[in-house]
Amino acid sequence: MPGDISADEVYADRELLNRLGYGIFDVQWGKNGVGFENVRDFSYVVREHEDPKLYRRKIFELVGKYYPNNLAKAVWDKFIDHKWVLSEQRGEEVSLKLAAEDWIENHSHEFLKEWTFKQPEVPYRIRSTSEPRKDFLSIVTGMMFPNLQDLLNVGFSVTDIIWARLQEIKPIRKSPQKQEEAKTAQGEGYYVVQKINPSEFNYIRLVANLTGHVIQTQEEAEKRWNEILEHKWYMSEREGNDVGLRTAALDYYRRINLLAETERGMD
Numbered sequence: 001m002p003g004d005i006s007a008d009e010v011y012a013d014r015e016l017l018n019r020l021g022y023g024i025f026d027v028q029w030g031k032n033g034v035g036f037e038n039v040r041d042f043s044y045v046v047r048e049h050e051d052p053k054l055y056r057r058k059i060f061e062l063v064g065k066y067y068p069n070n071l072a073k074a075v076w077d078k079f080i081d082h083k084w085v086l087s088e089q090r091g092e093e094v095s096l097k098l099a100a101e102d103w104i105e106n107h108s109h110e111f112l113k114e115w116t117f118k119q120p121e122v123p124y125r126i127r128s129t130s131e132p133r134k135d136f137l138s139i140v141t142g143m144m145f146p147n148l149q150d151l152l153n154v155g156f157s158v159t160d161i162i163w164a165r166l167q168e169i170k171p172i173r174k175s176p177q178k179q180e181e182a183k184t185a186q187g188e189g190y191y192v193v194q195k196i197n198p199s200e201f202n203y204i205r206l207v208a209n210l211t212g213h214v215i216q217t218q219e220e221a222e223k224r225w226n227e228i229l230e231h232k233w234y235m236s237e238r239e240g241n242d243v244g245l246r247t248a249a250l251d252y253y254r255r256i257n258l259l260a261e262t263e264r265g266m267d
Helices: 007-012 014-020 036-041 054-063 069-090 096-106 108-117 136-144 146-153 158-167 198-210 218-239 245-264
Strands: 022-024 042-044
Touching: 054 069, 054 096, 069 096, 069 108, 096 108, 108 245, 146 158, 146 198, 146 245, 158 198, 198 218, 198 245, 218 245
Parallel strands: none
Antiparallel strands: 022 042
């Protein structure tokens, strides 16, 4: 009848579904779209606000990964959207499980990275080891070399720092392929090659060695340099003052480690 809303229209209106309290867990549809018989597949979420782990559990059932509660709902929405895209592309019904696995494999990295870098706070420890505790040598070293104080504060020992310094002897290899065109990192995966300050980059390379992200090629050096500069700008805007390259570098690698943990999806 005129004015009626079809199942297809309801399915496409995510905002309406959220307001009504409905979630689409695995709606099946055929050549003619979502039919009346599919209404039973619109699952009602009873008091969703009282079950914050709902989407976390549903994702684990599909792909065997756990995500934080505030991330799980966004990832679930990505699964639903990707299911529709794949079904349209292939001209046939694609299961939610297949769509979820495909999204995780081919599209999740950039999304999870953006989420990780926008978190207001990350764990202060830069590694999943014991809580930072300074021994006598670390205290004395911090007094004699103030520029190492920030590394000692996050739990690295004097031995760790010396070993990471020795690793810097290894030369950075030239990139196998030169970038023919410099573009911004936004959207296309290329980086504007800004002139690298040797003394500042040495610190970045030291932190990379300490955190297990050894910089081995010129291309990777340029990528990390630019990402850290971009992160420094973002942090400075958020804090309302210049946070400094060293602070930005440490925070950057903390977030890179958090990203790796998030992608593993471990509980």
